[in-house]
Amino acid sequence: MAFSWKRNLFVLWIGSFFVSSAYCVSIPFLPIFLHDQLGVQDHLETWTGVTFAVTFLASALIAPFWGSLADRYGRKPMMIRAGICLTITYLLYFLVQNPYELIGVRIMEGLLAGYIPATVALVATNTPENHAGYALGILSTSTAAGSIIGPLVGGVVSQWLGNRETFLVSSGLVFIAFFIAIIWVNELKISPSTVRRNVAGDLKEAASNRGLMILLGITLAVSASVMIIEPLLTAYVLKLGADQKTATLSSGIIFSAVGIATLIAAPIWGKIGERIGYGKVLFIGLVGGGIGSLLQIAFHDLVSFGVLRFIYGFFFAAVYPALSALIVRATDPGFRGRAFSLNQASTQMGTMLGPVVGGFLANLISIYAVFLINGASMLIISLLIRKRKFAARTASPANADPVPRQNKAAT
Incomplete structure (x- = not known):
């Protein structure tokens, strides 16, 4: 079947929606989880701030490394990796028994996640440039939809089953996104680079x-x-x-x-x-x-x-x-x-x-x-x-646009 960026966008939208929903089902309720399940009675605001911040810091530090691997091996493998890692991480949230273990899992999530950033990169690199803005706009609605549906599902699950059980729901939702990435996501073939890359060199090139x-x-x-x-x-x-x-x-x-x-x-x-x-x-x-x-x-x-x-x-x-x-x-x-x-x-x-x-x-x-x-x-x-x-940067011949321009019927 010919590559279709529109079909790919639809599939990626569904996967991003499930991951965004999974996040909003459980993570916004972490302060309640800390208080009710992990016994944090004093300095709850400080514990909450640290618990959220460590994930963002870990993700910011590791992101260039995952980006280098994505350019070498493809964005789809990064989606698959992030999907299975997030599925396991949400299961670990369900198992934690104290705030220190929770912080450890939050750091793990920051280091190993990246499903939605990988979908953004895949859409950006596998969509004709004249349609990239429209496609990225459509993709952004997936996280918006997840942010609407997720808290509602999380509130219902928390009320009926318990706050801890929301993490099981999140794990199941991410596993669906993982399955979607394996079966239905397509990526135009990437030839692995033989050039050895490192984060310092990538940062220098970006600079x-x-x-x-x-x-x-x-x-x-x-x-x-x-x-x-x-x-x-x-x-x-x-x-x-x-x-x-x-x-x-x-x-x-x-x-x-x-x-x-x-x-x-x-x-x-x-x-x-x-x-x-x-x-x-x-x-x-x-x-x-x-x-x-x-x-x-x-x-x-x-x-x-x-x-x-x-x-x-x-x-x-x-x-x-x-x-x-x-x-x-x-x-x-x-x-x-x-x-x-x-x-x-x-x-x-x-x-x-x-x-x-x-x-x-x-x-x-x-x-x-x-x-x-x-x-x-x-x-x-x-x-x-x-x-x-x-201004747009002109691609070098070695880095030609990966989207086949001539096959417009396939889009």
């Missing part, structure tokens, strides 16, 4: 690509900016007058507003990017997201805040797919696996730093000021890139 380094910097800054406010949303919902007993539900609905907006908007922004360019789409997304975040300060009721979160999500849905599409344009095909792994590392570093900074600022200044910093950061980033031309 010589100024356009890529700018995009990685934007990714880190945007991720940190977003995560400055995300962990504080539940507290802010309480400040807006939500009942203590329903605060989790109200927060979940407001979190879902961003996910629903992403489901609607991401494919639209992908199509717009094909017409006007992904640099402009990135600028629009950052400006819209920044203004949307600033406006949240002015509305002090739950309904208005939820509507503004939806508007914020509608614009911010443009940002990450646009960044991924620009990375495709800025790198040679033979380096893209490593480029996307470096992008993952930047995302994870921002995701780790953001909550730390946000929590620190929330203790010093009001939560409204944290919203101001979040919105202003996005607007500043948008101004810095406003006149930047994100």
